[in-house]
Amino acid sequence: MADLNNSRPILATIHSDALRSNLARVRLATQTSGDALVWAVIKANAYGHGVGHVFEGLRGADGFACLDLTEAQAIRNMGWRGPVLLLEGAFNARDLEWCSRLNLWHVIHTEQQIDWLAAHKTNEPQRVFLKLNSGMNRLGFAPAQYRAAYVRLTALPQVAEVSHLTHFSDADNASAQGEAAVARQWQVFQSATEGLDGECSLGNSAATLRKANQSGDWVRAGVALYGAAPDYPTKTIDDWGLQPAMTLTSQIVSVQDIATGSAVGYGSTYIADHPMRIGTVACGYADGYPRHAGGNPSGAPVLVDGQRTRTLGRISMDMLAVDLTSLPNCGFGSRVTLWGHADPQDRKSAVLPIDQVAAAAGTISYELMCAVTPRVPFVVME
Numbered sequence: 001m002a003d004l005n006n007s008r009p010i011l012a013t014i015h016s017d018a019l020r021s022n023l024a025r026v027r028l029a030t031q032t033s034g035d036a037l038v039w040a041v042i043k044a045n046a047y048g049h050g051v052g053h054v055f056e057g058l059r060g061a062d063g064f065a066c067l068d069l070t071e072a073q074a075i076r077n078m079g080w081r082g083p084v085l086l087l088e089g090a091f092n093a094r095d096l097e098w099c100s101r102l103n104l105w106h107v108i109h110t111e112q113q114i115d116w117l118a119a120h121k122t123n124e125p126q127r128v129f130l131k132l133n134s135g136m137n138r139l140g141f142a143p144a145q146y147r148a149a150y151v152r153l154t155a156l157p158q159v160a161e162v163s164h165l166t167h168f169s170d171a172d173n174a175s176a177q178g179e180a181a182v183a184r185q186w187q188v189f190q191s192a193t194e195g196l197d198g199e200c201s202l203g204n205s206a207a208t209l210r211k212a213n214q215s216g217d218w219v220r221a222g223v224a225l226y227g228a229a230p231d232y233p234t235k236t237i238d239d240w241g242l243q244p245a246m247t248l249t250s251q252i253v254s255v256q257d258i259a260t261g262s263a264v265g266y267g268s269t270y271i272a273d274h275p276m277r278i279g280t281v282a283c284g285y286a287d288g289y290p291r292h293a294g295g296n297p298s299g300a301p302v303l304v305d306g307q308r309t310r311t312l313g314r315i316s317m318d319m320l321a322v323d324l325t326s327l328p329n330c331g332f333g334s335r336v337t338l339w340g341h342a343d344p345q346d347r348k349s350a351v352l353p354i355d356q357v358a359a360a361a362g363t364i365s366y367e368l369m370c371a372v373t374p375r376v377p378f379v380v381m382e
């Protein structure tokens, strides 16, 4: 018998060209302030795209920033010899062995990590990024403790170089309150690091695109590289010149003609107020499509054969319903774009930004990208 070949039509396509183009866009943003180095952030398995799938598109970055050792090892196994940063540093003392073995740079955000480093036996001193808590109050040394931590680190034989790092909590927020928060954190960072040697890393995607001159020598770009607007809906990917790095497509597997008053899906939450044509799509929340989209009375946007329509009623585990009433040429087998390009093979085809789907589901693009589940097959377009 032939090998089993899964024929369910859902597919995630990764666009290497889009990753390259988005990386170039991030670089362009930093040019006004003298060409920062760019970390491509590949935590959460490259925001759900797959570390192995994005490596080709992002290998033009200056380094890769990871959450854990699995991602760091994956990027080394693909042959990357440049900088790799652990964004939260070591989670225990033994992680430092791996930092030595894989030649990783790592964040130091707490006193325990300095203790582990001081006890670490190595002939190769490590480069570390000392993290300041400049106001987000998640990780990092308080401003009053920062200098002491810096002095302690620079005195360690295990340390080759100390750089400075902090993270903005409100870089995506263009309101007066958001602007004030960034300005405050920037000022805290300036005071804490004043007179201390070392390169600086501040900006995420939003800060880099919006405030390159406050983003430091090393920017940490995540979501922009994957083709979402970090500050949606204030700005869109078109405004920023970004392109979707992932297209999620499937097909219509059933068509139903329904009369006025008929209900669609679990809970009968959608009732037709006119005769309708409904398409059932092979994509559900078990693929990572947001079930919350079904709670939105206007549904979530989708493209069917490149034409825009919307979901109807609740999202099922393996299926969702879309409105085909005004799309008479669409039917069984029609291609459905959940986000990304109408035709994943054609990057000039219409785009449904993931930001719009996320907004309809009451969340952000980041969560949708990360949520794509392992049962969805991936293909990389070079």
Ligand SMILES: *Cc1c(COP(=O)(O)O)cnc(C)c1O
Pocket (backbone or CB within 6 Å): 041, 043, 087, 167, 203, 204, 205, 206, 220, 221, 222, 223, 224, 230
């Ligand atoms: C995730 C992360 C980033 C990247 O954020 P984006 O908004 O996706 O650009 C940068 N820095 C740190 C510390 C992060 O955890």
